[in-house]
Amino acid sequence: MSETIQSKPLPSFIEERLDFYIQDLIEPNENKKHLVLGKRPPCNAVVLQSNDYLALSHNKEIQNAHRDAISQHDDNVVMSAIFLQDDESKPVFETQLASFVGMPSCLLSQSGWAANVGLLQTICAPNIPVYIDFFAHMSLWEGARIAGAQIHPFMHNNTSHLRKQISRHGSGIIVVDSVYSTIGTIAPLRDIYEIAQEFDCGLVVDESHSLGTHGPQGAGILQGLGLTHKVDFITVSLAKTFAYRAGAILGPEKLAKTLPFVAYPAIFSSTVLPQEIIRLEKTLDVIRKSDDKRDILFERAKSLAVGLKRIGFTIRSESQIIALECGNERNTERVRDFLEERNVYGAVFCRPATGRNKNIIRFSVNADMTAAEVDHVLTVCQQAFAHPDLEFV
Incomplete structure (x- = not known):
């Protein structure tokens, strides 16, 4: 086993700056990680974190x-x-x-x-x-x-x-x-x-x-x-x-x-x-040549957005990007964990990508998403919306 490499002490003003980030962005969270870092998705999860909208990365x-x-x-x-x-x-x-x-x-x-x-x-x-x-x-x-x-x-x-x-x-x-x-x-x-x-x-x-x-x-x-x-x-x-x-x-x-x-x-x-x-x-x-994929993409996006609105969520989306608006950091962490425990993985957007207390969980729909996966996401989101400890803007 190699020995741990020791670095020289940083100037105090740099230490203070880095400590500020740790205390502001990491320490307050339950898992002691940055808010964007939840669990790793299992193979059977519905993962809506990628911008690969036409599912071409494996083409x-x-x-x-x-x-x-x-x-x-x-x-x-x-x-x-x-x-x-x-x-x-x-x-x-x-x-x-x-x-x-x-x-x-x-x-x-x-x-x-x-x-x-x-x-x-x-x-x-x-x-x-x-x-x-x-x-x-x-x-x-x-x-x-x-x-x-x-x-x-x-x-x-x-x-x-x-x-x-x-x-x-x-x-x-x-x-x-x-x-x-x-x-x-x-x-x-x-x-x-x-x-x-x-x-x-x-x-x-x-x-x-x-x-x-x-x-x-x-x-x-x-x-x-x-x-x-x-x-x-x-x-x-x-x-x-x-x-x-x-x-x-x-x-x-x-x-x-x-x-x-x-x-x-x-x-x-x-x-x-x-x-x-x-x-x-x-x-x-x-x-x-991917008109068929574009048709599927927007069919799935429409189904998801309409379903979420029917549940009661405020959905402003007009595209394949759909956001749950979760408010402050603590509530966003709870929503993230609730979804991930039920195999739904979105992308957390927080400071500096959003304003303070304007956090979202973004669902990026892709052309490989199935109708059954849309139904699963809606079922889990229905449970989240009804949960007394979770809030949505």
Whole structure:
């Protein structure tokens, strides 16, 4: 047995900082772990924690294409993508994804986080107003912060408040998600586009939770609404329906010529590798042909949402993301344990992903979910709703 490695004492101010996190986020919980860490699901559990909405992570076509690419590519260039911006080095997948979504150009990034931070760092000059939905993904907030922009939040999906903010602070950049990752609501994109036009604002839409699931052949909500050519920029994480890793920024050709040399995440990260891009290409092919899976996905999501509303839950979802709103940390822990003891596993969202005492347990529905599993989740949630020690907002 190896001896325990001893580390040197930390400076006291760092110790205090780490102790604060332990006392604030871990020690108060019954299991002495962070609130997101419950039990490990057994093999017979209904697990609704993954963003793999079309259940593609175990798709044999995709796995085989990836495996073959790994064995065949011995010419990997492990360097920043800044050195790979000539026409010969550009991945074909970027052109394919741009065409699929309906935008002039596409740039791959290491993640959805890198895509959002890199885009906003590039297009936001210091002191430019950025109007951001209160529920927008944290990476969008961080991108605006890094850019030094004036951040003006507006109430969730509240176009009247958005209009008031722009009237007060002037033309800027509007930033929204198409599908919001916490409670599954959908942005009123037509109304937001009209406001952007009226006030000469730029418009950024993160389609991470709708690309692959919504629109014709999964091309996204904007494509389905006929709005793709009317927004300025679209960002996506390819770790959701694409069930892998990487992100993408879609926009005008001028962005493709500038962002790789301006955005820090693009400059100071290694490029996505050829075998990874081949996997993404095959995944896009599969997504195009997955209308049957999309039909099943939304049939299951509708059944679950309608059933939960019938029980008495407040369900705001309009998508495959469905949230039980549980309030404070202690109650959320009790709800989590109650569900997990009955083989229902959702994902706990708490600080900093939500506000204090605004915790949720998120159910991410996927196309492999059966009608029997929906019934089981509803049965367990009915018991939870009736339990005297559990509360729901």
